[in-house]
Amino acid sequence: MELLSSWCSNGSLPKSYVLPPEARPGNLIVPLGKSIPVIDLQGNDRNETIRQILKAGKEFGFFQIINHGVPKDLMDETMKVAEEFHAMSGLDKERECLKDPNGSCKLYTSSYTYPREEFHLWRDALTHPCRPLDQQIQFWPENPTGYREVVGEYSVELWKLSCRILELLCEGLGLSINYFSNELSEAPKIMINHYPPCPEPSLTLGLRKHRDPNIITILHQGQINGLQVFKDGLWIAVQPVPHAFVVNIGYLLQIISNGKLNGAEHRVVTNSRDARTTVSFFVYPSDECLIGPAKALVNASNPAIYKPFKFADFYIASYVKPDKEALKELIYKVPGVGSTVVPLDGVANGRPPDPARQAVLPSRLERSATPVNVEDQQVVKRSRGESDEVMDIGVEAILGKQVGGVMPSDEGDVYQGTVVRANPSFRDMLMGGLSDGHKISLILDLDVDIQEEDVKFSMVNGTPAICFSDRFAVLASDVNEIEIREEELRLGEHGVSDAPSVEDEVGEGLVDIGNVQEDSMVARKVGGEENRVVLRGSGLKMLGIGSNKISTEDDQGVTDNVAVTDVVIQEPVTLNADAHTTVRIVERGADLAHKKGVGRRSASGLTEVAVKGIPHVGGTRGGGRVRNQVRRKQITCQPSRVGLDDWVGNMDRELEESGRSDEIPSVGDVDQILIAGDNVQWRENGSFDRNSKQ
Ligand SMILES: O=C(O)CCC(=O)C(=O)O
Ligand SMILES: [Fe+2]
Numbered sequence: 001m002e003l004l005s006s007w008c009s010n011g012s013l014p015k016s017y018v019l020p021p022e023a024r025p026g027n028l029i030v031p032l033g034k035s036i037p038v039i040d041l042q043g044n045d046r047n048e049t050i051r052q053i054l055k056a057g058k059e060f061g062f063f064q065i066i067n068h069g070v071p072k073d074l075m076d077e078t079m080k081v082a083e084e085f086h087a088m089s090g091l092d093k094e095r096e097c098l099k100d101p102n103g104s105c106k107l108y109t110s111s112y113t114y115p116r117e118e119f120h121l122w123r124d125a126l127t128h129p130c131r132p133l134d135q136q137i138q139f140w141p142e143n144p145t146g147y148r149e150v151v152g153e154y155s156v157e158l159w160k161l162s163c164r165i166l167e168l169l170c171e172g173l174g175l176s177i178n179y180f181s182n183e184l185s186e187a188p189k190i191m192i193n194h195y196p197p198c199p200e201p202s203l204t205l206g207l208r209k210h211r212d213p214n215i216i217t218i219l220h221q222g223q224i225n226g227l228q229v230f231k232d233g234l235w236i237a238v239q240p241v242p243h244a245f246v247v248n249i250g251y252l253l254q255i256i257s258n259g260k261l262n263g264a265e266h267r268v269v270t271n272s273r274d275a276r277t278t279v280s281f282f283v284y285p286s287d288e289c290l291i292g293p294a295k296a297l298v299n300a301s302n303p304a305i306y307k308p309f310k311f312a313d314f315y316i317a318s319y320v321k322p323d324k325e326a327l328k329e330l331i332y333k334v335p336g337v338g339s340t341v342v343p344l345d346g347v348a349n350g351r352p353p354d355p356a357r358q359a360v361l362p363s364r365l366e367r368s369a370t371p372v373n374v375e376d377q378q379v380v381k382r383s384r385g386e387s388d389e390v391m392d393i394g395v396e397a398i399l400g401k402q403v404g405g406v407m408p409s410d411e412g413d414v415y416q417g418t419v420v421r422a423n424p425s426f427r428d429m430l431m432g433g434l435s436d437g438h439k440i441s442l443i444l445d446l447d448v449d450i451q452e453e454d455v456k457f458s459m460v461n462g463t464p465a466i467c468f469s470d471r472f473a474v475l476a477s478d479v480n481e482i483e484i485r486e487e488e489l490r491l492g493e494h495g496v497s498d499a500p501s502v503e504d505e506v507g508e509g510l511v512d513i514g515n516v517q518e519d520s521m522v523a524r525k526v527g528g529e530e531n532r533v534v535l536r537g538s539g540l541k542m543l544g545i546g547s548n549k550i551s552t553e554d555d556q557g558v559t560d561n562v563a564v565t566d567v568v569i570q571e572p573v574t575l576n577a578d579a580h581t582t583v584r585i586v587e588r589g590a591d592l593a594h595k596k597g598v599g600r601r602s603a604s605g606l607t608e609v610a611v612k613g614i615p616h617v618g619g620t621r622g623g624g625r626v627r628n629q630v631r632r633k634q635i636t637c638q639p640s641r642v643g644l645d646d647w648v649g650n651m652d653r654e655l656e657e658s659g660r661s662d663e664i665p666s667v668g669d670v671d672q673i674l675i676a677g678d679n680v681q682w683r684e685n686g687s688f689d690r691n692s693k694q
Pocket of ligand 2: 210211217266
């Protein structure tokens with residue numbers, strides 16, 4: 001295989017470099033990563049530095065460091081020899097890399113697995129071990145002149161820096177300070193990546209989405225953009241900061257921290273103008289090293305998510321002979337389980353829940369602890385390229401706040417959501433129980449392969465949970481939100497066995513159920529910290545308010561109005577001052593998006609929405625995906641005391657008056673409106689306290 005730099009200037013992108021559509025970077029304009037924290041290692045307050053590092057490691061899995069102590073001249077010289085190396089002829093480079101009969105110094109193009117790759121990547125790479133230096137340096141390239149001297153000195157400095165960062169991480173995690181000072185960090189490597197200018201940057205990548213299969217990586221990325229981090233369904237560019245290092249948490253450290261730190265996925269995009277050379281310092285364990293959650297981080301309430309494995313086995317399944325399934329099998333306690341999911345304990349294999357645990361169940365939960373058969377249950381697990389029918393199936397559970405960020409990973413089959421915190425409404429739901437006929441779909445955080453499983457609601461580790469067959473469970477405390485809709489909702493007098501009726505959920509008299517048809521609606525208002533009103537469905541005839549007017553703001557900051565004509569909250573809702581309130585609007589129907597004056601929405605999906613009368617806070621977030629022509633929007637705001645009827649204008653009238661009556665959205669455009677807040681009250685009935693009803 002010929003190195004890319006030997007032929008890339010011929011001006012065209014060979015077919016074998018054109019990635020399948022879902023893996024292409026497409027539009028390369030992504031938000032620059034102001035949000036990837038830049039941390040000053042010379043800050044006076046060590047505890048504060050540790051706090052920042054931990055926070056960044058959890059939230060992003062990435063941070064940049066400045067004032068790190070590595071001399072700037074050395075960074076510049078290293079970059080220079082790195083660039084000079086890749087500027088040499090292919091033959092010269094190959095000759096320089098043949099010094100070790102064991103082949104420890106590797107030169108390749110695209111990836112290790114070039115011959116087996118379906119698609120190639122736009123990069124060349126040189127990598128070699130760097131410790132102990134006196135045993136390795138003899139195998140490194142001797143040319144360009146000064147390579148060994150400069151990169152040798154650089155690797156010593158980077159080794160010191162990596163030890164320092166690991167110590168800070170240990171302190172933050174609560175591990176002994178020298179936790180990694182052993183075979184866990186025994187085999188660091190230098191890698192010099194080179195991404196020549198690319199004729200078609202939107203069709204290919206320098207590196208595909210990946211997690212680093214190591215402990216930490218310290219990257220000198222020079223001055224050219226290219227690195228992007230995947231967070232909450234969006235790509236964030238890591239903006240070069242002069243003489244900063246980019247540090248990222250490797251997958252192994254995610255595992256050792258038992259999921260406390262995030263081995264974030266990232267990729268490299270190319271550009272058509274500038275060649276980009278980067279120098280990575282990878283902290284790797286020895287091949288035989290056993291990797292698993294640190295004992296100090298595992299206890300009854302934080303059970304180990306991963307099981308111990310030998311590093312070499314992991315590396316083979318990750319890189320040498322990539323096999324996703326084998327990898328899952330190897331690292332997860334229960335095959336196919338992601339980090340938000342725990343292995344079943346007590347409910348596995350059909351065993352009943354531990355009686356000691358049951359004893360502490362509230363009475364309603366005991367009822368729902370009875371296995372529930374969920375017919376025709378479908379979970380959000382889609383394979384690549386399939387259109388998404390989330391909205392067509394009965395129940396939707398959304399893990400994490402980033403509902404709009406939910407999107408398939410371009411590696412195939414997972415939807416991403418961020419699990420944020422415990423959600424009382426989910427517990428309530430569990431306590432209320434579900435009955436036959438409910439359909440459920442979940443959006444889970446990681447690669448959890450769940451299809452056609454038996455779902456039971458039960459207790460795991462003392463916490464309500466959804467258990468999938470006998471394999472694993474999602475804890476209530478990991479679920480941020482769940483909505484339930486029955487296909488054929490039986491309301492009130494029809495009753496739903498074992499489940500709270502809608503009236504029960506929303507409180508008496510709040511919703512006109514007279515007009516509810518099949519496939520229609522559930523209105524939920526659930527107590528606890530996150531009160532929530534959900535009205536969904538089409539064909540609802542609401543009383544009280546004729547139409548709601550909601551102004552939207554798209555990525556370009558354009559505001560406009562959307563009339564919500566078919567889903568209206570019957571009774572005015574008061575969003576109280578100081579309450580943290582979220583409004584989500586889900587619309588159905590592509591035509592709505594194209595109606596001028598109804599609001600230009602980004603086709604990317606998640607758009608922040610401002611509700612008239614409520615101060616708009618925060619900026620617009622792009623991202624997400626149009627899914628089966630369903631768009632989601634979300635706002636978060638701190639409302640002053642504003643009633644729903646304050647947002648309500650008469651959109652229809654306004655549009656009519658301005659001669660735009662054809663733009664009045666038709667009934668059916670709005671699929672769902674959801675208001676969630678710390679303190680959402682029904683105006684007439686006062687605060688709804690679900691607990692008092694139980
Ligand atoms: O070159 C870069 O910006 C990142 C390289 C990287 O992610 C890697 O080598 O694993
Ligand atoms: Fe990487």
